[in-house]
Amino acid sequence: MYSHINTTRLSTIVNLILLIIITLLSVIQAYNLNIDKAKIFSHPHKYSHHRGSYFGFTVALYNSPNYEDQFVLVGAPRANTTQTLVVEPGTVYKCMLNSNCNEWQLDNTFGETHDAGTIIRDHSWLGASMSVENVENPRVVICAPRWKIKWKYDWYMNGICYYAEINANQSFDHSYIERIMSFTNKREQTAIDSNNNGYYKYGMGLLGFSLSTFRNGEKWNAVLGGPGAYSSYGTTVVLSHSQLGFNHVIPDFDEVSSTYLGYSMTSGKYFNINHIQFAAGAPRNTDMTGRVRVFYYDDYKYIVEAIDTLKGTQKGEYFGAALTSCDVDNDGKDEIIVGAPMWTKNGDEGSVYIFTTKNSKKFKLLLQIKGEVKDARFGTSVACLGDIDRDGYQDIAVGAPYENNYGAVYIFNGNQTGLSSSWSQRIFGNDFSHTMRGFGLSISEPRDIDGNGYLDVAIGAYLSGHAVVIKSQPVVSVDIKIYTKQMKIRNDTVSFPIRICSSFKGVRSPRSFNTSIKLKVDALHERAYIINLKREDRFYIMPSKLSRGVNTCENITILLKERNLNMIDPVEISALLTLDPELETSSVSSDNFYFDYPVINKNISKTEDNITLEFAVDCGDDNICHSNILLNFTTDLDNENHFVIGSKNTVKLFIDIQNYGESAYQTFVHILIPESIGLANNPVNCEPTRSSGIPEIICNMGNPLVNRHNLTLELVMKQARSIDNHVDLYAFVTTQSQNLNLNPTKQNLTIYFDDNVDIAVSGNAYETSYSCFNNENKQKLEIIKFQHVYQVHKFGVTPIMQSHLAISIPTHIIDDKTKKKIEIAKIHRTDISLHEFTDGQNSYCVQEKINNTYQTLNYPKINTNPNNYTLYINCTNPLIICTTISCFLETSSNALTIGNVAITMELQLRNFTGK
Missing domain, CATH: 2.60.40.1460 (Integrin domains. Chain A, domain 2)
Incomplete structure (x- = not known):
């Protein structure tokens, strides 16, 4: 009963809705990080009366070559250690996947001196940054950026990093191999600028606030961030390790401003697939939009050179607070992923920017992914997960540690064009525990710790003191x-x-x-x-x-x-x-x-x-039926469709449809018929229904309609009312074929209502004359009883449902001198008789007195001339008071004589006296 175009559109909409539902269901399901079998670690020495240790502030995975030992290193930079003389130095725990967590005592010294200064390890935040090389016997760097030295009365927060190597499980029974103390030269704690103003050079350097390690050929390198150097302008320290030890390269900056360069670090193959460069985040910068500076490092000449700068877009978004590098499009060159956790739409939703050098000699913005949850700080951490689903493209994880109070991590997959803007998996902290807080502040580099060929990951929840190891499932x-x-x-x-x-x-x-x-x-x-x-x-x-x-x-x-x-x-x-x-x-x-x-x-x-x-329809080679339908809609009334109410019970309605085109399938005619008329019967191929509250009949005109089909309906006109004046009928044709619309398929038809009716009233007295005297004793009568009868007649075919007869009778006269009312006649009773059968319930009479306001006529007064016995009484005389009897007579539809009204009255002769 719908056109082909409408049903096709409806089918498309239904399929689209189902596709959206299926897509949404697939999105909310987990991808290949198996949260159901995650391993959760808590701080092993957690006390309710101590402030949080920030266990989970950093995480790093390790697996032995034969998968005999798999563990996660977890940084707790505010933890107390077994060395009770030092207050909250921070520490690192080795947590075996099949066992518990044990502290790795990297530094057991206390009160040690350096260059005539005293080393202060209290609150040094050991474990604030950490890197484990992805080789069989990895190098490990763990930093304490709040590590301090005191020279007499001056305290300097230089920061320190510890270098160690893991070649056996027993390696964790030993402390560091070497300390990295790039900012501890006493003579370089402060300096004088060109304006002869003093400033902190390395004195508040915060070495190791961030770090990244990489290999250029056989050479292992590390880049350390020192965002507090140069009065918080910040700097980077490049370390090259050889048999002779570490070589430190520190770029020299003339600027002194709080950009926090070195707040984050990353490294990758950005321009040359044979050489690794590194980048450092400066989330404040001079205009507060944030910058990321990209550096080239020559590890033979030990030269660092800035080669590109990436810029933020919104003031205060902290662009560059987190960095990672990842080849998301598999072109051999890494993209830089930049976190801006304070990017704001409604309040710290956070954002991530992806920059690429594909087909370019400079970085250009490839994609921005905006957070959607207020105060979540999406982009606080970013990590390259490698090809976690083994589809040939590397993937990334983005942390939003404050989302919904628990924290969340989003997984985005790489593809040929770069990176999908829609996450494939979202992991909430409360997926593991309702007490977890700060989930996603740290995300480890990926490692295959179970040997299934898929990379796994560890995620820290520092506020609640948790670390979660999540393994990957195979992907098909x-x-x-x-x-x-x-x-x-x-x-x-x-x-x-x-x-x-x-x-x-x-x-x-x-x-x-x-x-x-x-x-x-x-x-x-x-x-x-x-x-x-x-x-x-x-x-x-x-x-x-x-x-x-x-x-x-x-x-x-x-x-x-x-x-x-x-x-x-x-x-x-x-x-x-x-x-x-x-x-x-x-x-x-x-x-x-x-x-x-x-x-x-x-x-x-x-x-x-x-x-x-x-x-297979008979509609040509294209199998599309192009019909050309003409609708004709008429009645058996005269040309102007006038109907005399009551003239007959039914009117015939003729519907004729002709098709001048190809076959018309599922062809229906819809006729909307007002409530005041109805159908005598329903043809076999028609069904009654309602459309927008209006009665409708839908008739099948052929499936297919090849050329012509007609239909006759009978309209019941018994309920037609002259008060309606007219009724409108509406007909239209629908078909599943594609109608060419060369001929009208919609038509209106109006039936006009006419009346053929008239009413006449006749009346007579029961007697023609009455005597004022008693025939026996010739005495004057005080009253005379008499009766008037009124008959109502109808002419014409139009029925009348009810007639209204109004009779005005003089009942009082006003004395012109005394102004008193004198009763002339008293109405004794009123009788109604109907000539056609009705129940009479709707036939009745009511009385109402009326005072005339017409102009005074020159009628004789009642006492002006006693010799004149003629008294004219008329309701138009202002001295006459009349009573109106209104009778409502129920009328049968085919009655010709409607009924009689008989009124019995008493003439009050005793009130008439002459002078």
Whole structure:
């Protein structure tokens, strides 16, 4: 009953809604970081009466070559240690994945001197930054940026870093190998600027506030941030390690301002894939928009040179507070990811910027991802996760440690164009514990700690003192395809076969696993169905098992329902492949070792396929029916459609439809009929309904309508009322074919109502004359009783439901001299008799006195001339008071004589006296 265009649009909308729902469901599901099997560590020496140790402020993963030892190093920069003489120096814990956490005592010294100064380790924030090299025997750098030296009365917060090497589990039983003390030269704690003003050079340097390590060929390097140097302008320290020890390179800056250069550090292959550069964040800068400066380091000549600068966009956003480098588009060159955690729309939502050098000699902005949660500070931490889903592109994690009080981490996946702007997984701190706070402040570099070929990650929640290790699940890409040999559906088709084939690919994936295929078969029109498959809501569920390297196929028969009227809209069949959520883990098979159940990479998978089968209709080679319909809408009344109310009971309505084009399928005529008239009966192919509260009848005019079809309806006119004046009828045609609209398919028709009726009233007295004297004793009578009878007649065919007869009778006269009222006549009773049968309930009379206000006429006074016995009484005389009797007479629809009204009165002769 809708046009082809409307049903196509409706089908598109329904499919779009279903697609959006399925997409939203897939987004909120976890990707391949398996939060259900996460390992949670808490600070092993947590006391309720102590302030928080910030356990989880930094995290770093390590695994031994044979996966015998897997652990996470967790920094707790405000922790007390077993060395009780030092107050909150901070420490690092080694937490075994299959055991507990133990403190790594990197520095046990107390009261040590350096260059005639005293070392102060109280509140030094050991563990504020940390790096573990990704090799079999890694170098480890752990920093304490609040480490101090006291020279007499002067205290300087230089910062320090500790260098160690891990070559066995026993390495953690020993302290550092070497201390990195780049800012401890006594003569360089302060300096004089060009204006002869003193400032702190390295005295408040905060060495190790941030760090990054990298290799250029065989040389291992580390870059350390010192944002407090040069009176908080900041600087960087580049370390090159060789057999001779560390070589320190510190760029010399003339500027003295609080830019905090070195607040964050990162390194990567930005311009040359054979050489690594590094970058340092300066989140304050002079205009408070933040900067990131990119440096080239020549590790042979030990020269540092600034080569590019990245700029923020919003004042106060803290652009450059966090940095990481990652090759998200797999072009061999790293992008720089910049966190701006105080970027604001409504309040510290945070933002992340991605810069690239692809096809450019300078960095350019590739993408900005804006946080959506107020006060979350999205971008406080950023980390490159490597290719965590093994799709060939590296991925990143972004921390929002204050989101919803718990904290959150977002995963964004790389692709050929750079980085997806939509997250693939969002992990909340309360996914693990409702006491977790600050989740996402730190995110480790990725490591494969369980040997399944997928990188894992650790995340710190520093406010509550937690560290969470999350392992990755295998990722597969799936493909599904529907095949059919049925080109078109014929009118006599009762069923047809389809074939559904699916397969999967994956790196280090299971050999086989179970899936479910959800089939939708003509969900919008429900003309087709499947037997022998379980149905849930709008889906048929088909279990399937996929095996690596095998294209698994299933044959299915689609059945068509009988008496199908809709042959224009095609039959749509879709198949959606999902992993079986009820599958037991033990049923997943692998080649050499245990695998977690895989997840689907929806970005490179084809999880859904659909086919569309059209009906074979007689509409040319394009199979699109172009009809050309003309509607004609008339009655059996005269040319102007005038109807005399009461002239007949029904009026015939003629509907004639002609099609001058191709076949018109599902052709219906809709007639809207007012409430005041109705239908004598419903034809076989018509159904009554309502449209916007108005009665409507919908009639099938052919499926298909090839050339012409007519229809006659009878309208019941008994309820037609002259007060309505007219009624409007409206008719229109709908078809599923594409109507060319060359002829009108909508039409209005107005029926006008006319009256044919008149009313006459006749009246007579019961007697023609009355005597004023008694016939027996000739005495004057005091009263005379008499009766008047009034008859109401109707002429014409138009019925009258009720008649109103008003009779005015003089009952009093006013004496012109005395002004007294004198009663002339008294109304004794009123009787109504109806000539046609009615129940009489709506027939009645009422009385009402009226005082005349007409002009005075020259009628004789009642006592002016006693010799004149003629007295004229009329209701138009102002001295006369009349009583009006109003009678309402219920009238039968076909009555010609409506009824009689008899009024009995008493003439009051005793009130008439002569002079």
